[in-house]
Amino acid sequence: MKSHMIDSEVYKDLYGTDKIxxxxxxxxxxxxxxxxxxxxxxxxxxxxxxxxxxxxxxxxxxxxxxxxxxxxxxxxxxxxxxxxxxxxxxxxxxxxxxxxxxxxGATTQDVIDTAFILQLKEAYEVIVDQTEKFIEVLTISTRKYSDTIMAGRTHGQHALPITLGYKMACWLAEMKRNYTRLKEIEDRVFIGQFSGAAGTLASLGPDAMMLREALIKELDLNVPIITWHTNRDNIAELANTYSLIAGAIGKIANEIINLQRTELREIEEGFQDGKIGSSTMPHKRNPMVCEYIVGLSRLVRMQVPLIHDSLVQEHERDMGLWLVELEVMPEMSIYISKMLYDMTNIIENLRVYENQMRENIDITKGLILSEKLMFELSTFIGKQTAHEVVYKACMRSYENNTSLSQEIMLEDQVNKILSKDKVDEILNPMNYLGLCKQFTQNVLDSEEKYAICKN
Structure with a gap:
């Protein structure tokens, strides 16, 4: 009988893979x-x-x-x-x-801790490989869509034009930092445990320190400078790093869900014939895999407080808290691996609707370029005054469902300075992408530290 979703014969592959x-x-x-x-x-x-x-x-x-x-x-x-x-x-x-x-000469915790670290290390190596693969796939997509213009959004509303490549570059930069974190903690996390009853190895005499070092190296683990029976910061650091990765991937999945909304339909997770969105609404093409990822992200991140609670232990051994680590860390490892596996496939097969992105920019009839218009006018009438003039025109545009170009030309402080053609040029979103291209290239070029960690 299997009672955990990880091992469920029905749902297990939504939570993990056979390998992990x-x-x-x-x-x-x-x-x-x-x-x-x-x-x-x-x-x-x-x-x-x-x-x-x-x-x-x-x-x-x-x-x-x-x-x-x-x-x-x-x-x-x-x-x-x-x-x-x-x-x-x-x-x-x-x-x-x-x-x-x-x-x-050993104690129970020596065996359980070291075996547990060996399991976590094996899973970590899978997760590192998957992270590398995800970064490679995301790099390809970032470069591919570096010039694909779309609406940038703040507070859920149109803000300024950006590119999809810039958005992906933000994801990529975070994942590169997470990869660096993964590699930086390796020596601290994957340490062996052999210290005997109260951590002093008193039973093995004068050769105990050399014997301890030889044993841990035999198991291909790092040798800690002292016993860590009740010092669990290495486990907590691994949990923290997995939580950051879960947050990054969960955020990407959530963004895809939002951009796949019917009203936006700018991108879509890969679809193939036979993928079903609803048992009762045949038309639905839901971002189901992204939704699974968001759920797994929550499961990972919500485990961190439990691991942190295990940092507070008593005296030289506190067995009750082993139960927490032995339950939580395998779950986190399995969920993170599945998230990386699924998100890699999603990015590889992502559907991008560039025409829809361009159409969505225009639904606010030029309002997305209000900042550019304000700064153009500030040269003539000052920034604060320009803000007030453009603000009034924008509010009328909202209320009257008219274009910003039309409304701004009703302002005497503007029509005496700028022609209609000049205003239309200012309100061209292709002319206001800021440093999208440069920032994206910065991330694509930021291989030095990532490559050092990878090697």
Whole structure:
């Protein structure tokens, strides 16, 4: 029986992909417990802490197919301990009493934390690759639409003309910053844990520090300078970064939803025959995938307070808060991966209606260029006076459903200065794109730090 939407046979592919889900299965988790115990035995044998024969037997029996996960689950409930049933089962698998050397000098949290970090690292590598792919696809679209003019909107209303490339460049710049953040935190987040009962490794004597370093490097993790049993800022930093990515992608999805509104219809997420928008309204072409992404974005961002709550722990171990991390971080990883996967496909297959964008600019009959007209007039009559004159003309245009050009020429302070042809030239949106082109190119050229992180 599956009771979580991530694993639902009906809805699971709306929440994640098989690739990212497989990283957080029970089999994957237990295999990483095994990997920890095998690596520990190998290093301890090298340092003479346990017999080499014991290490060899632990390596031989350390295969997931040898373990009974149902029995482990049952015994965890019986013992109320999250790892001892696994250790016992591993011990019983080993011959010649070599199972006595399993978990030598370690504590439960060493195994659970390190295995968890290994899972998160595996998922992180998928997410980094997906982020790179998304940036590549978004870069192509930004360049493609760098000259596609559209209405810029503030407070939901027409503001000034912009280009679609400029809008996408804003998205791209944010995603490049998020990629940089992803790479910058890698060394701090993916650290191993091996510190023993109270974090001092007292049980392993004078070679403990070297043994600890060798074990963590064997698992291809970074070595922390001190125990982090109750210092969870590395987990929180990963959650924070995923939340920023979720916010960026959720914003893009929400913008597409808004620009796909029937009244605007400037862009549309990819459509293919058979995609259904409604069970009762056959005409609907809804931005369904974007809506799923917005939902996942909320699920990711709302998890961050839970992770931050786990920063407040007691003494040298506080097991109750493990439950939060073990639940929340896999969910965040799965959702972020799915968001990146879907948004990459959306941008690749985005439908852009350039003619509609141009028509929408004209629905306010020149009002979108009121700022340009005001500044042109300010040369002759001053900025504040120009604002008042243009404001009056704009308000009449709204009320009378007339053009700004028509209304401004009724103003004596204007018609004595500017001809009708000059006003029409001023109100041409192609002549007032500001730094759209330059800003877009800045983002397209901003490869240096992104490339350094990528390499």
């Amino acid at each position: 889900r497989s990283i957080f299965t029970d089999q994957s988790m237990v295999q990483k417990w095994i990997d920890f115990e095998k690596a520990l035995a190998k290093i301890e044998a090298q340092y003479g802490v346990i017999p080499k024969e014991a290490s060899d037997e632990i390596q031989r029996k350390g295969k997931i197919e040898h373990f009974n996960l149902q029995e482990i689950c049952k015994d965890i409930v019986f013992t109320s301990h999250p790892l001892v049933p696994f250790i016992k089962q591993y011990q019983n698998l080993c011959e010649e009493n070599y199972g006595e050397y399993i978990h030598y």
